[in-house]
Amino acid sequence: MSYRTISAALALEDVSVGERLVAFALASYADAEHQTFAGNPAAAARAGLSRSQYLAAREQLVARELISLAAGGGGRGRPSTLTLEFATRGPWLQEPVNARLFGCVLGYSRARGPARALLATLAALANEDREVVGRRTEEIRAAAGLSDRSYRRARTTLLACGEVLAENCVGGRGNTTCWRLADPRLLGEPLVARKRMAPAQNARPLLAATPAGQAGNPGQDRTVSALNPGQDRTVSPLNPGQDRTVSALNPGQDRTLSAGNPGQDRTVSLNTPAETPAETPAKTGSLGIDVVSVRLFGACVVR
DSSP: OOHHHHHHHHTOOSOOHHHHHHHHHHHHHOOTTSEEOOOHHHHHHHHTOOHHHHHHHHHHHHHTTSSEEEEOOOSTTOOOEEEOHHHHHOOOOSSOOOHHHHHHHHHHOOOOHHHHHHHHHHHHHOOTTSEEEEEEHHHHHHHHTOOHHHHHHHHHHHHHHTSEEEEEOOOSTTOEEEEEEOOGGGSSSOOOOOOOOOOOTTOOOSSOOOOTTOTTOTTOSSOOOTTOTTSSSOOOTTOTTSSSOOOTTOTTSSSOOOTTOTTSSSOOOTTSOSOOOOSSOOOBOTTSOBOOOOEETTEEOOO
8 A cells, every 4th residue: 555645645636526536445555656456346345436436437537647547457357457647746645644544444434425535534634543633624625625515514424423533523714623533343344346146046036937737827838928817928908819919900810801802811813703613624433423523602512
């Protein structure tokens, strides 16, 4: 952990709260050359941001040339390689910093937004007894990058959750404060990067086939629509008695027919009669009986 990198992060100006939190998180991982190899999930957890928020704020710092990105990482086992340019050219906070408490707070605290930025700033300015003594309110607000209104809200949040105890936090020009930070390790488990959890062995699946003979659908071997429990597929709500969607103009047929020939099961030519006469005479059977097949309304007559 680099003390100089943390001092430069505290001296940043004209950056948003999210960008400052990203700078704090990366500074807590930086080495003496102001480089960090932290993965995106771990750095986002220390910044108190989601992965998308972390990446968006980091891109803003890259665009402003406050950090440079050598390798994007992002995959499993592929951490990002970042150089914190703001730490190489300054300015730096001309005060000693408590780097150990600074990193511990970012690793354990559940505070978010301005409250997290204020808590990390107080941790960096604290002594070995976790006390911030003799610091002016304007100095603390500048190091945290907060307006007076945001500072007051963040201070109220930290006091309410018990992460900070204030013996004297009277504001005003020239007034000094006295803060005492709780031991971050007593507040709960350390923050870790979110991982996708595998489902339990006895977890109920989201989708499952209905076994054959199951009560309610004994004759089906698959899950059916709740609106049509007696069918094995979803049909048109306008034609619930059919297993496929048909034309609205011909609801009683299983296919769309020509409007000019509604009584036939196919469209025929207007110039062709419904029947085609035989082109050759009928054959004579072995018994001397002429068998003529006459198509008459779909029946076969033998004579």
